[in-house]
Amino acid sequence: xxxxxxxPPDLILQEGANSTLRCNFSDSVNNLQWFxxxxxGQLINLFYIPSGTKQNGRLSATTVAxxxxxxxxxxxSQTTDSGVYFCASGRGSYIPTFGRGTSLIVHP
Amino acid sequence: DTGVSxxxxxxxxxxxxxxxxxxxxxxxxxxxxxxxxxxGQGPEFLTYFQNEAQLEKSRLLSDRxxxxxxxxxxxxxxxxxxxxxxxxxxxxxxxxxxxxxxxxYFGEGSWLTVV
Numbered sequence: 595x596x597x598x599x600x601x602p603p604d605l606i607l608q609e610g611a612n613s614t615l616r617c618n619f620s621d622s623v624n625n626l627q628w629f630x631x632x633x634x635g636q637l638i639n640l641f642y643i644p645s646g647t648k649q650n651g652r653l654s655a656t657t658v659a660x661x662x663x664x665x666x667x668x669x670x671s672q673t674t675d676s677g678v679y680f681c682a683s684g685r686g687s688y689i690p691t692f693g694r695g696t697s698l699i700v701h702p
Numbered sequence: 703d704t705g706v707s708x709x710x711x712x713x714x715x716x717x718x719x720x721x722x723x724x725x726x727x728x729x730x731x732x733x734x735x736x737x738x739x740x741x742g743q744g745p746e747f748l749t750y751f752q753n754e755a756q757l758e759k760s761r762l763l764s765d766r767x768x769x770x771x772x773x774x775x776x777x778x779x780x781x782x783x784x785x786x787x788x789x790x791x792x793x794x795x796x797x798x799x800x801x802x803x804x805x806x807y808f809g810e811g812s813w814l815t816v817v
Contacts, residue, residue: 625804635810639805639806639808642805687799688799689750692746
């Protein structure tokens with residue numbers, strides 16, 4: 595099956611800093627999502643982005659499917675951005691395979 | 703759109719007991735997924751349904767686990783003879799499969815502690 599690797603595993607920022615999270619996947623995919631898992635455990639959908647670039651406020655994501663990676667950009671980070679960010683991908687009938695996540699802590 | 707609903711949110715049970723979790727997907731979503739997540743790990747796929755048909759099951763889904771989606775709406779996940787290793791968060795998700803982007807939406811999860 596598809597392998598998903600995320601980096602870095604942990605990230606600590608001061609409020610206001612920018613960051614880039616990376617997701618590599620082992621095979622061609624036609625589905626890719628980024629999620630934020632809040633401290634209560636809920637997975638919040640950030641982007642469905644099998645290719646191209648999308649932006650939503652301070653967050654943006656880019657997927658380069660031909661090179662098998664996706665990036666999540668967080669600008670002007672806030673303490674509420676803290677949590678774990680997951681990338682999940684799949685092909686065909688979409689059964690998301692998740693990476694191990696990037697744990698983000700934003701200090702005030 | 704009320705989102706994916708799961709209950710109970712928390713369950714503490716003694717080893718050997720049976721537990722059942724319920725998931726109500728987003729209305730009109732034809733796909734429903736179950737995942738399991740343990741501390742420090744990403745969610746792991748258990749099984750999924752398209753309408754009422756269970757189309758795929760992971761090897762993680764031992765014969766003590768059974769999932770149903772009887773009318774293609776809500777789903778239940780039952781764990782029989784629970785073991786301490788079953789302690790985890792069980793996540794349900796739904797999507798509208800087709801040419802709409804396949805975005806998958808998760809519920810808040812059901813935490814299981816087996817003592």
